[in-house]
Amino acid sequence: MDLLKFFTAGSVDDGKSTLIGRLLFDSESILADQLEALQQSNRKNDDGTIDLAILTDGLKAEREQGITIDVAYKYFQTDNRKFIIADTPGHIQYTRNMVTGASNSNLAIILVDARNGVVEQTVRHSFIVSLLELKHVVVCVNKMDMVNYSQETFDNIHKAYSEIASKLHLNEVTYIPVSALKGDNVVNVSVNMPWYTGKSLLDHLETIEVNEDEKSPQARMPVQWVIRPQTDELHDYRGYAGRVSSGSFHVNDKVTILPSGVRSEISRIETFGQDQQEIHSGMSVTLHLKDNVDISRGDILVNSSHEPIVSQLIEADLCWMDTKPLDDSIMYLVQHNSKQTKCKIREMLHKVNINTLEKIPADTFQLNDIGRVVIKTADALAFDLYHENKQNGGAILIDSRTNLTVGALMFRASVE
């Protein structure tokens, strides 16, 4: 059994929380006392059935306003897979939450209301999916019960969305007609849409292949911690602890330590006292090198055959996440894996109107703005381009006055 992380994008009215509630409910992932609390709650659908959206609306303010304002994580598992759902709000003022949810997912579910078809926010959600480079997209055309389960409606939406998908280079898109409220094609295949011959949503989620990072030729391990027991019997023990963020390492691989550029070879791969011959993306390990080199937290070990870019001047997409606008006169901190260094915003190239995808001039970035900037860092960063390597191509910006995370950066090019 493996793990699939996915996120759902849709607006308040698309029935997103209901869809997740339906996945949990029909896959029997809701326990009795949660169900009891649900039934005792005052919120009911018009026909008196339980409002499944309550299952994901966690915070008081959300219950009061009847909207989802944060990322809520939900878990369920079937015989084939364990799932982590990031339930993110769809309204434009919560773009940053959607970016956050998308950054931690392998797959996106985009909800379209069958009555309204592809609308402005569908474009916005799809843009975020393409910005965060999610390879797998499922378009759920929801509320099919409200359009008499019409195939023509579904086909028209399919066609309209295909144009957006091709504009945004979303190559792997699956279309499923559903009714979250009634349960059609969510877990169980619908009897109301015999014209649809594809899989139900859950069936699709259970069977789709997702493990791109492992196949990457770029082997990367940011060093988090150096293990040095300094006891008598382990006097010379020096292990570099970290999590392989992409690719694989093998014993005797030639590696480069960046940003210093020093080279060595892997002498030993350890996972919790057990020696391994190789280690893959996602695993937390301790590596040993043949040479005694100076390595500390913030350095990154890479395979010498595929070294990343090392640069201080980087072009990146930026999503601004703070209520205080970007100030290009101050220094921010950039955190890239385990490395932190100061940086300045050297240039604001453009912003994107995320409803129309038009490029517009940028003189500042406000909350939820997305666009392209050039940053200059105090220390060089050893990074990959985001579309090739998410873990080593993404970073966050921190405002050192407030310590808040104020921006998400997706590295697109070195300017030098």
Place this chain on the structure above:
Amino acid sequence: MNKQDTTYLDQLEAEAIHILREVAGQFEKPALLFSGGKDSITLVRLAEKAFRPGKFPFPLVHIDTGHNFPETITYRDKMIDRLGEKLIVGYVQDSIDQGKVIEQKGKNASRNALQTVTLLDTIAANKFDACIGGARRDEEKARAKERIFSVRDEFGQWDPKRQRPELWNVYNGKIHKGENVRVFPISNWTELDVWNYIRREEIELPSIYFAHQRDVITRNGQLMAAAEFLNMDEQDVIANKNVRFRTVGDMTCTAAVESDAFLIDDIIEEIKASKISERGARMDDKVSEAAMEDRKKGGYF
């Protein structure tokens, strides 16, 4: 071991170890909050995996309500001996004696709420800047939205509206003086994941997790261990039953379930078939729908 279970448990384990090492790398004075429950016992195993053969870069901290199950304390002391790591204990009794909190009265009196004060005092006295805890997002709705690095202000409060975005696996642990961060490495684990992991790793647990005979009373539809702290009266009828505990908290607020699960395989089967979620056996959450959110804002874990 079921081969199918390894992949996702390995992924969860790797994520938790990564988070623990980020704590070590980003903070000056972290601590691991140890309750004696299975989740914090799992954290200890993960810490061994993250830092051995070195020492833990943090002490273990236990907030002792004085109403613990004796089995928990026995387990704790034995474990500390085996690990050779430092243990710091904060006593709720001390907070009571100092007049910082007032012991609740009446039938449902519990020290559970009081331990928040002792916890905050222990954090302040030791100047801890990060406290690692075993909370999981599947336990409760408010927890489902909490970050892995959850910043608390100098009053220990959680502000759900001011949470920092957490992107990829980059965790921002920058804080101001007086603030601290609660860190939850097993946020993405479910109860069943924890049990499967304990089975796979062959981790020893306090005996009360397994079915045993015990004198219990029924209160508000739940089975409570018949302990002297429970302020029992003539209406409380003591019965001897085969029970076990699904969580290990204070004796006054942790309910037992009737069970014949004597072995870990039995427990896993029981949970798979169970119709009551884990926190359902904690009376402290039942007060209102927003009970957990309110306690978290006040500094509770």
